[in-house]
Amino acid sequence: MPEDERGPAAARRLLQRTMDGLGADRDVIEDGKLAVSEIATNALRHGRAAGGPVTVPELWIWARTVPAPQLVVSVFDGARTELPRASSSGLLDEHGKGLGLVAEFTAAWGCDRTRSRAAEPVVRGKAVWFALPLPRTWPGRTLKVHPGTAAQCLLSCVTRRGFPGMRTSDGHGVSVLVLPGLNVWVHPRHFCWQDGPGRYLKRPLIDLQETVEHIVRRLDGIQVPGPALTVSGRERLDRG
Structure with missing residues (x-):
């Protein structure tokens, strides 16, 4: 994604295009656009490792059938140590604004330490992701893989x-x-x-x-x- 303020808008456009092609319901598409805007904005604001080089955020989208037919939307950034975690306080600090909305409007969400897909050389960082339900007739559901x-x-x-x-x-x-x-x-x-x-x-x-x-x-x-x-x-x- 663009590493500036254009990033969240680019993420919304790409996700909508993808979900339109899958025949997703309009409400699910709007939920996804809201959620991806939040995590893309957080990657832009807080996704740089302290003292490290600028890492271009990456948007990854894929389908999975386990644990359920879902579309997984993930944003990668280079801030490896900034991992959200569950809290009994119910409050979000400045590094987690918007994650409450992500939890509210998606089937699941999470954060994992991982590695970049597109950067050269490979960057070690984290990916914040969420999952949305796929329509029962989504293209590819019957795909046979050798x-x-x-x-x-x-x-x-x-x-x-x-x-x-x-x-x-x-x-x-x-x-x-x-x-x-x-x-x-x-x-x-x-x-x-x-x-x-x-x-x-x-x-x-x-x-x-x-x-x-x-x-x-x-x-x-x-x-x-x-x-x-x-x-x-x-x-x-x-x-x-």
Whole structure:
């Protein structure tokens, strides 16, 4: 996005164009435009790491089917330490203005430490995101993804974010991505990886970009500890 006052307006235009193409309800589009304006404005005002270089904010939009058919809208900035968190006080400080509206008008929202997609070289920062319901007939819901294509796309997206990796395949249509401290299995219908002792996560192949974000956060967390935050909608929030 533009790194000046044009950024929030550009985010609203792009989101509306995307949601129009998906056949979203008018009320959902207006809620999304309000929410993206708030997080884009916060990225503009507070999204620069102290003493660090100017980081151009990035707007990311993708669809996911788990936990529900939703459109995820995320704004990345370079202020890695400025993470909002839940608070019992119900107040927002100067770094969190507008997040109450985001919580009120979206299905879920959160903030995660992650890495840029577009910057050269890769920038380490954070992404504030929210989710909106997708219409039942959204285009792409029945898309069939070839597992080999999914494996290669996942590897390309992860390596683009600064994590080396390699891909191996067997004769049964299963690929394994070998990444720093993590293996990801790509089966004919889903991605699978270990998310703790004895705990595995599965995501359908159609949720490629959602899987990319999970993996990048996991790999980034290995190097810079810090739990990701996920907050359901309509919850009062504050920054610590």
